Amino acid sequence: MKVLVASAWPYVNAVPHLGNLVGSHLSADVFARYARLRYGKENVVFVSGSDEHGTPIEVEAIRRKTSPRELTDQAHDYDVKLFDGWELSFDNYSRTESPVHKRFVSDFLMGLRDYLEVKEEEIPYCEVDRIYLPDRFVKGTCPYCGFEDARGDQCDNCGRLLSPELLKDPRCSICSSKPVWKRTVHWFFNLERLEEDLKSWLERAKFPKNVEAVAMSWVTEGLRPRSLTRDNSWGIPAPFPGAEGKTIYVWFEALLGYLSATVEFFERKGKKEEWLNFWKGQDVRSYYFMGKDNIPFHAVILPAMLLASKKGYSLPYMIAASEYLLYEGQKFSKSRKVGIWIDEALEIMDVEYWRYLLIRLRPEERDMNFAWKEAIRIINTELNNDLGNYINRVLSMIKRSFNSVVPQISNPSQNDLNFRAFMEEVVVEVSKKYDDAKLKGALESTLQLAREGNQYLNRASPWDAIAKGRMEEAGTVLTIAVNSIRTLGILLYPVMPTHMNYLYSMLNLGKVEDDVWDSAGKLTIKPGHKIGEVRTLFKKLPDDFEKEVEEKLKDARRKIEAVRPPLLR
Ligand SMILES: [Zn+2]
Ligand SMILES: [Zn+2]
Structure with a gap:
């Protein structure tokens, strides 16, 4: 199976805000990371790019007495760096000024x-x-x-x-x-x-x-x-005889960017024909991520063009369109300074805390609200308590009482067996939700495993068993539990890749990227395996964070304003 992951091409004249990001690029990235683990890196291509043509930028260039291309060069470069900072793992982040794109669009439309x-x-x-x-x-x-x-x-x-x-x-x-x-x-x-x-x-x-x-x-x-x-000049020249002086409407050409960016990706790799594996045949699944205002273009116009080409291109397999994200109950507004833009966000908090929060609050079926009070609660209770404490409890006991060596499993109790079964169930459920592009649901189900893990420990109380010298009983619990921490590492990797690789180093397991999704529910950490150093994975946000966040945001805005290229100010 081949999986094409496509996120809507943002018009390059504005920095995306948090709501834009979770609708398209961030959701697509989380899905692409899942798909690579689940279906194999070589079977996944993740593309997007800058949509840079059209009147708004042409008008802007006239006003600033410069060329549109100069404006979009700067804006595109700025975005590319920014998306790196957000850990977006595009295989190709292209642009509509790419020669490959222009050539592809001309040929396609002819x-x-x-x-x-x-x-x-x-x-x-x-x-x-x-x-x-x-x-x-x-x-x-x-x-x-x-x-x-x-x-x-x-x-x-x-x-x-x-x-x-x-x-x-x-x-x-x-x-x-x-x-x-x-x-x-x-x-x-x-x-x-x-x-x-x-x-x-x-x-x-x-x-x-x-x-x-x-x-x-x-x-x-x-x-x-x-x-x-x-009838404007900043765009791809219309290729039709008699259409001299006219350009292609941006929506039509930007949609074709999904194809041209795939072509470009494989041309660069020197495997020119391979792009077709991701666009033709029964075995292709294409996932498109966007905000809801882009639905008509992806669910009607793109498939119409693909059908009209009569080339047998695969039509969208999944169209995932997010509803709106509000900021403290209001619509994002640049002029009224309501909301946070993604360059500002990186000045305020660790990028993976943002990634977690945004997927947790992903407006999947209805509008969602980003409020700082709730955001702080989520980080402090879910990341720090549910996940962080569980991981720390298990690894610390293995370190302290078993000299960092994973113990044997013997005579598992019903409690042990139930939790074992739950691990497997969670992996099946999370996989299903990912396949349906229900990323928020997938994250919630994953969190359930950490919560259930804490309950499992409470019921089994391995510390009691250790105190009373029943080491086999404690060892069984901790070995199952440490495996469930690996499960969490795999399931959470799409959302928090750096933290989960850090967790893997604590488990002494190498990189999550090299592991296999389908083994996530299995007991692959065997007795005798030595775990790595136990460290703190997540931190609580300080008590005064909420009070100071407005001030932090003002500082971030001031700093960012000075580095944004002209088109994006
Ligand atoms: Zn006018
Ligand atoms: Zn209307």
Whole structure:
């Protein structure tokens, strides 16, 4: 089996905030790390990249008297470093300016010719700014829900896909004047001809409810042709004869980035043809991670393009779209300084505490709220108490009473056998949740093992047995328990890779990356194995952390503001 892990390409003109990150890159990374352990490194490719074309950046470059490419070079480099800091293990983090991407997009779109039509169109044009206004640069009232601040491409309130002429009271989003409509020619992708194929595919697919609902409502409301080309200059030139001076609409080309980044990854490895193993055949599972506003593009437009290419490319196997993350009960807002952006976050706390928190609070089925009070509680009770204490109790007893050597198992009690069985069950359950892209659920089930481990120790009280000289009884408990700590190391690795490798060094076991997921529930640490040095894995956050967090955040903002490249300030 081949697993393609794809996270939505962020538009490179803004630093992602915590909610953006957990929706796409972080969730995708956690899943990719799981998949590598479970299905083998060589069978997993994890791709994404910077979406850098389009009017917003073109306008920004004009305003700053520089070139769009200079702005996106800086922003892309900044993001790449930042994602390293977040331990995101992309196999290829590409960009839409990559020559491989540009070539791929041109070839791919030429192959869609049967589904293209040229239409004369009236496009909103702002006479004040002297620019054709792309869909999202026109604002107005949504015809479906009455939301007054709907964009011409999509309504953020009801989620429906729009086009500018559907908006009531349209206005230019740069200067608020009323646009005029000018004639121009554009190339359209004939989505409605794929409606039946899409519908039957969606009916067969097992997507989460939020994805299914949005995708089905699109298809049943009827698909309209969508314009593939734009009249701006910052983008990939439209390859169609007669389309000189036009570029490809960013959404269409960014979606093709999943393919081109796979191509690029294998070209760099000198194995040019191997990319097809991840895009064709029955044995491919592709997982896409994104925020919910990207659902239509991944559940309708991308599969439509793949079908229209008639190349037999695999359609999405799983589309995991997160709901919104709120910050202290409010929507993230850069202008109102509500929320934390991912470069600021790294100044405040250990990256893996963040990773744990964000997956714990992942808005999987409903909106979730990030609140510091709760975040501190989670770190102090779950990481420090449930996990940290359990690990420390077991390893310390082996060190103290068994000279760091894992003892024999003899005559296991019912309590021992029950916990053994529970270890195996947890691994099965966590695997299933990962396969369904239920990362929050997987983490909760994993935590259950640590909690149950603490209970197991309390019931067995090996310290009593040791005090009374019943070393065989204590040894049996501790050997099962130390194996369950290895189980935790494997199951938690996708979320906290550095900490779990540190845990593995305490167990004297090498790297988690080299271990095998399917063995996680087994007793592979054998009697006679010598464990490593016992150290502290997690720390409580200090009592004054909550009180001081606003101050820390202000300091972080000041520091970050000075190092962000111009486009991202
Ligand atoms: Zn609406
Ligand atoms: Zn204007």
